[in-house]
Amino acid sequence: MDADWQADLELWLDPFLKGLGNKTRRRMCPAYIAGLIGPGDRKSIQPMAARASEISYDRLHHFIGAGVWDSAPLETALWEQADALVGGEKAWLIIDDTSMPKKGTSSVGVAPQYASTLGKQANCQTMVSVTLASGEVPVMLSLRLFLPDSWTQDDSRMAKAGVPAEFREPKSKPSIAIDEIDRIVAAGVRFGCVLADAGYGLSAPFRQALSARGLRWAVGIPKHQKVYPADVKLVFPVAGRGRPRLRHVPDIKSVAAHTMLENAKWRQVSWRRGTKGRLVARFAAMRVRIADGAPQRIGAAGAQHMPGEEVWLVGEHRSNGERKYYLSNLPGDTSVKEVAGAIKARWICEQAHQQLKEELGLDHFEGRSWTGLHRHALMTMMAYAFLQYRRLAQAGRKKKSLRTAPSTQSASSPASHP
Structure with missing residues (x-):
């Protein structure tokens, strides 16, 4: 200096x-x-x-x-x-x-x-x-x-x-x-x-607090975070006996994030130039709804969290074999490259x-x-x-x-x- x-x-x-x-x-x-x-x-x-x-x-x-x-x-x-x-x-x-x-x-x-x-x-x-x-x-x-x-x-x-x-x-x-x-x-x-x-x-509560404040966010998640397909529907279950059901339930069970992405299309994405050239990994992204709503018992499936906000679910396969998963409420028309760029920008802290x-x-x-x-x-x-x-x-x-x-x-x- x-x-x-x-x-x-x-x-x-x-x-x-x-x-x-x-x-x-x-x-x-x-x-x-x-x-x-x-x-x-x-x-x-x-x-x-x-x-x-x-x-x-x-x-x-x-x-x-x-x-x-x-x-x-x-x-x-x-x-x-x-x-x-x-x-x-x-x-x-x-x-x-x-x-x-x-x-x-x-x-x-x-x-x-x-x-x-x-x-x-x-x-x-x-x-x-x-x-x-x-x-x-x-x-x-x-x-x-x-x-x-x-x-x-x-x-x-x-x-x-x-x-x-x-x-x-x-x-x-x-x-x-x-x-x-x-x-x-x-x-x-x-x-x-x-x-x-x-x-x-x-x-x-952290993700929901950010959304409640009108903020955009992109965060890491554990691979077992539960999600629903974006087109999940809420239906009234048919009661086999007893009183009619009073609340809607999802028409499909939630699944773990890594399971949701198993059959997704993965593509190579470069998000930034590093000291040794372009930084590259394989990413997959799809729209889902997070299973973080109020818990509710759904027949034989037991207690399930109701569908919450619609977001991006993103998976990353790194060159060393490591796999990471993320959620982001960036708009639905955001490109995979832009979502990946947001996710990977965190390293600077x-x-x-x-x-x-x-x-x-x-x-x-x-x-x-x-x-x-x-x-x-x-x-x-x-x-x-x-x-x-x-x-x-x-x-x-x-x-x-x-x-x-x-x-x-x-x-x-x-x-x-x-």
Whole structure:
């Protein structure tokens, strides 16, 4: 990074600093973010303070852990900057979670749970993430801690970690994600489609909440998710004896997603160019109705969920033999290539998680409180947004210089891509 980045950071942070009010806090915020961006392998408060001789450890620690300031104005400024960078109808809003392995039991939210980073159970903290992305440029908007049952069932433990009263009720990750989406939508952030993996897509309330808000979505599902053919009909069953039936029932049983696609037409689809050429897999797609309506007993078939929304059911056969399944409420006239492109756009949030940890120290925070963890996470997201801003600005300058270069320059000179 060039030597001017700190001057650029001060200018870029101006809308954020206005929300902090106090002069000391307006000094601490740029210092903390500069510490995250600057050199050094460890991005916890003590080593950052040691590298910045003009800012003491005590002041940085107080700013993040105990200072009396509201993060909402900074979040609003972050979302405005993110929307200006990558927002729009072609942007994706990607829901995921990221885990941070942690020793001990005192840090807020830490517990033995599935760690997505490690792919197994581990003692860790898990944060639900919301990323706004356009093409290959992600900007993280939100990181909200998930509290396992071992925490929500222990009021004294939550009080000791400073968990605010409004966050002490048990909430699933999909429910946390919907809360964050509501805040982001209310702030006017623009995007065209919500993406999520099967950890969220298997939740009928999550999918239904997105549709109820008029949002487009494409989500992973387990292969055993039940669906109906799109032309399923609701009929009155004939009662062999007793009173006539009062409710309609489907005229066909629901089946698992992988069964529905067994006889579908599969075709090779390329959705994006990667570093080693076009990315290709085999896809099949058909219109179905999700079996996620109210449960109802249907004769010998037992309890069945009634047909819900009509959507795309998509299957993917990868070159390594792996098979994945998805649902999307994109319009019925959307091409298979477009549906596949939406499904596969989710990968970019994993890159953002990795960069937030490896380059900006998201998982280096050593405090134990709810407030401290979320403020540290907010600072890392602001630092990441600033780096994306500089990346796009530099790419724009390079493209402009290529366009205005003398005609003697080789036409094959490579352009820079953001």
